[in-house]
Amino acid sequence: MDSKPRLRLPTVDFSKTVLKTGTHEWDSVKLQVKVALEEYGCFEAIYDKVPTDLHKAVYSSLEELFDLPLSTKLKSKSTNPAGHGYIGQYPSVPLYESMGINDAINIENVESLASIMWPEKGNANFCKTITSFAQQMSELDQIVRRMVLESLGVEKYYEEHIESTNYHMRVMKYEGPKTSDTKVGLTPHTDKSTVTILSQNQVNGLEVQSKDGTWIDAKISPNSFIVVIGDAFFAWTNGRIHCPNHRVMMTGEKTRYSTGLFSNPKAGYILKTPEELLDEEHPLLFKPFDHSEFMSFFFTAEGQSCESALKTYCGV
Numbered sequence: 001m002d003s004k005p006r007l008r009l010p011t012v013d014f015s016k017t018v019l020k021t022g023t024h025e026w027d028s029v030k031l032q033v034k035v036a037l038e039e040y041g042c043f044e045a046i047y048d049k050v051p052t053d054l055h056k057a058v059y060s061s062l063e064e065l066f067d068l069p070l071s072t073k074l075k076s077k078s079t080n081p082a083g084h085g086y087i088g089q090y091p092s093v094p095l096y097e098s099m100g101i102n103d104a105i106n107i108e109n110v111e112s113l114a115s116i117m118w119p120e121k122g123n124a125n126f127c128k129t130i131t132s133f134a135q136q137m138s139e140l141d142q143i144v145r146r147m148v149l150e151s152l153g154v155e156k157y158y159e160e161h162i163e164s165t166n167y168h169m170r171v172m173k174y175e176g177p178k179t180s181d182t183k184v185g186l187t188p189h190t191d192k193s194t195v196t197i198l199s200q201n202q203v204n205g206l207e208v209q210s211k212d213g214t215w216i217d218a219k220i221s222p223n224s225f226i227v228v229i230g231d232a233f234f235a236w237t238n239g240r241i242h243c244p245n246h247r248v249m250m251t252g253e254k255t256r257y258s259t260g261l262f263s264n265p266k267a268g269y270i271l272k273t274p275e276e277l278l279d280e281e282h283p284l285l286f287k288p289f290d291h292s293e294f295m296s297f298f299f300t301a302e303g304q305s306c307e308s309a310l311k312t313y314c315g316v
């Protein structure tokens, strides 16, 4: 018997009309985004600007990628810094494999991965599919970030926010455990990004923790995305929006493919909470920091074992 309460993540519909800042529709969606992010740090985004065919093409591209021999997939590791390239074969998460692509909205970066994976002639179809999907997800990321900044009255920082962004993409495969027991696909964590936009094939498994500790199943409709706030945005907004723990739990036979577009502050950019978000009720939570240095700390033994890498690294 399933004893979990049937909570659902909030849903925000971005698809009805052309969303333009300043319009009534924009303001109404913006309010829903604010409420969802304050409470859950997460929501399901209905976003029909990405065609169904592109969603389908992404998951068949991922199947093609992860079906390559392990020795080929491992070749993407050495040429990339930490967090990029192939991750997999971990005893703690045996169902999980993933591939990181840095700056995936620029096709040359996807091509450089493809030239390692398919050394004979690359894979033009894979590169086109992944890049256009990443570009379209980045548009949703920018809408969400503009709405958050406007809601907090700090939209004057929007250009700086966008210009200092690097879009990192990670594509994932979770093998079905082929038992009726639920097995861990990916252990609980918060993302280190500003915003993460997730998508999946039609196999569920993502769970998001509410503030009271309940795990909520993210049942994602076809062509929807899940928007998750990461540590970087939590820090920048001085904790005004929540940054949720999430994990992947797998059951049954089916393989789950998912993608994540992580908007990260660029190396060398100092992320600093705006003064407008500081007052007596809201004292500074995190000292200014360089996100890439924070990531380096996160990959150390201490960063991996402490309760919150963000608090340990730059908490006040």
Ligand SMILES: O=C(O)CCC(=O)C(=O)O
Pocket (backbone or CB within 6 Å): 170, 172, 186, 191, 198, 200, 206, 246, 247, 248, 258, 259, 260
């Ligand atoms: O596969 C998913 O849906 C979630 C992946 C995730 O949380 C991550 O890569 O940070």
Ligand SMILES: [Fe+2]
Pocket (backbone or CB within 6 Å): 189, 190, 191, 196, 246
């Ligand atoms: Fe995550």
